[in-house]
Amino acid sequence: xxxxxxxxxxxxxxxxxxxxxxxxxxxxxxxxxxxxxxxxxxxxxxxxxxxxxxxxxxxxxxxxxxxxxxxxxxxxxxxxxxxxxxxxxxxxxxxxxxxxxxxxxxxxxxxxxxxxxxxx
Numbered sequence: 001x002x003x004x005x006x007x008x009x010x011x012x013x014x015x016x017x018x019x020x021x022x023x024x025x026x027x028x029x030x031x032x033x034x035x036x037x038x039x040x041x042x043x044x045x046x047x048x049x050x051x052x053x054x055x056x057x058x059x060x061x062x063x064x065x066x067x068x069x070x071x072x073x074x075x076x077x078x079x080x081x082x083x084x085x086x087x088x089x090x091x092x093x094x095x096x097x098x099x100x101x102x103x104x105x106x107x108x109x110x111x112x113x114x115x116x117x118x119x120x
Contacts, residue, residue: 001041002037004035005034005035005051005055006052006055009032010030010031010032011028011029012029012064013026013027014027014063016071017102018071018072019103022103027101028100029073029076029099030098031059031080031096032094032095032098033059033094033095033096034094035055035084035090035092035093036090036091037049037090037091038088038089038090038091038119048089050087050089055084058084063076073097073099073111074113080095090119091118092116093115093117094114094115094117095114095115095117096112096113096114097112097113098110099111
């Protein structure tokens, strides 16, 4: 059996973005994170799995506790993966970041990136 732990649709308001004006006011970033666990049999204690609260805390650390704005969502995903992948029970991660208010040339579309990481 394969286990996955996830957090979907977690919105964080923060001042990140490529352009300087994006650092002046909060804008929404929406995160979906899925972790595939190394544990293949039954799980009956929290220390055998990844607490989904840890997913939320990793996102908060990257988005709210940094000392400088993050310019690219790819860097956000890298930092989140670096934190979550420290959990030995995590075999694979998928981090999706949506930026609903990203500057686009005209209305329409949802800017999104997704990073896939796997333990070697």
